[in-house]
Amino acid sequence: MNLNEFCEAFECAVENSGSIVILPHVSADGDALGSAIAMGYFLISKNKNARVVLEEPIPDKYNFLNNDDFIELYEPVRGCAADMIIALDTGDINRLGARKTCFPADNTWNIDHHKTNTGFAKNNYVDTLASSTGEIVFRIMEKMDYHICCRPAEALFTAISTDTGGLRYSNTTPDSMRICASLLETGIDIAEISHRAFDMMPYPKVLLQGAAIDNMRLYFNGDLAVITLKSKDYDFLNGKEEYFDGIVNLTVNTEGVRAGALIRETSDGTIKVNLRSAEDGIDVSSLAGANNGGGHVRAAGFTDASRSLEQVKEYIMGYFAEIFGKNEH
Numbered sequence: 001m002n003l004n005e006f007c008e009a010f011e012c013a014v015e016n017s018g019s020i021v022i023l024p025h026v027s028a029d030g031d032a033l034g035s036a037i038a039m040g041y042f043l044i045s046k047n048k049n050a051r052v053v054l055e056e057p058i059p060d061k062y063n064f065l066n067n068d069d070f071i072e073l074y075e076p077v078r079g080c081a082a083d084m085i086i087a088l089d090t091g092d093i094n095r096l097g098a099r100k101t102c103f104p105a106d107n108t109w110n111i112d113h114h115k116t117n118t119g120f121a122k123n124n125y126v127d128t129l130a131s132s133t134g135e136i137v138f139r140i141m142e143k144m145d146y147h148i149c150c151r152p153a154e155a156l157f158t159a160i161s162t163d164t165g166g167l168r169y170s171n172t173t174p175d176s177m178r179i180c181a182s183l184l185e186t187g188i189d190i191a192e193i194s195h196r197a198f199d200m201m202p203y204p205k206v207l208l209q210g211a212a213i214d215n216m217r218l219y220f221n222g223d224l225a226v227i228t229l230k231s232k233d234y235d236f237l238n239g240k241e242e243y244f245d246g247i248v249n250l251t252v253n254t255e256g257v258r259a260g261a262l263i264r265e266t267s268d269g270t271i272k273v274n275l276r277s278a279e280d281g282i283d284v285s286s287l288a289g290a291n292n293g294g295g296h297v298r299a300a301g302f303t304d305a306s307r308s309l310e311q312v313k314e315y316i317m318g319y320f321a322e323i324f325g326k327n328e329h
């Protein structure tokens with residue numbers, strides 16, 4: 001289905017629906033939240049009873065997007081039934097978490113850019129060349145003659161800029177930049193949005209970075225960086241797991257490092273491993289896959305409930321010893 005056909009069908013479905021629920025994926029990131037919130041403003045402008053229903057509370061760093069009462073937390077008792085349901089930035093139905101029970105067969109819509117999208121809705125629009133779902137949502141709104149400004153413009157800029165690392169990652173296209181340029185023309189404060197989305201950190205996260213750097217060691221002449229953290233090393237987080245977002249990048253952001261691992265003990269004793277590779281020739285998803293985890297060539301992870309932190313570290317060192325062809329502990 002091309003964009004024109006999709007928009008025609010989508011417009012018709014919106015017109016014929018009174019209540020519409022918008023679902024971003026679990027552990028919603030900037031793209032999922034920004035796209036969903038922008039879509040909420042759009043549908044409300046069409047006088048629809050629209051709600052964005054989230055699996056978890058909005059992470060602190062994106063709280064600036066939470067300006068309206070149409071954004072709510074999922075409550076199983078209340079459910080999220082509606083005339084029309086739209087999943088955004090969600091590759092497969094399990095990424096809806098508990099809310100997948102509100103995803104019936106009829107009048108469901110799936111707008112996404114993940115290559116792995118399973119087409120789980122009745123109506124699917126998946127553009128794998130788009131940098132972000134925000135970019136697709138922008139195009140849909142443009143086609144439907146919505147005047148994008150203010151809050152929806154901020155939400156879409158957040159979506160596109162976070163999925164492209166501030167228009168720096170290889171998924172950034174001339175189109176992503178053109179769309180961001182037109183969002184900028186609406187008068188949004190991109191310095192403020194970027195500061196909140198990329199630079200600003202709550203103090204516990206600053207402390208976490210410090211702990212991670214303190215516990216990072218280099219091996220194999222600097223080819224591999226490993227951060228190990230016991231749960232007592234980060235008890236100041238008070239369980240805010242979202243602060244771990246991006247911490248593993250400290251490994252491959254170190255000059256010369258070709259692969260990195262963050263190995264940490266969680267409060268229930270299981271070990272969580274985040275892996276990064278700085279080159280396509282080192283595929284960390286195969287290491288993750290061999291341990292019932294998953295991910296991409298350069299970013300992957302797994303959880304281990306049977307081994308200790310030291311054992312997992314030993315195992316990972318053994319794996320990379322083969323890749324880097326040296327023996328060192």
Ligand SMILES: [Mn+2]
Nearest residue numbers: 031089132133
């Ligand atoms: Mn996305």
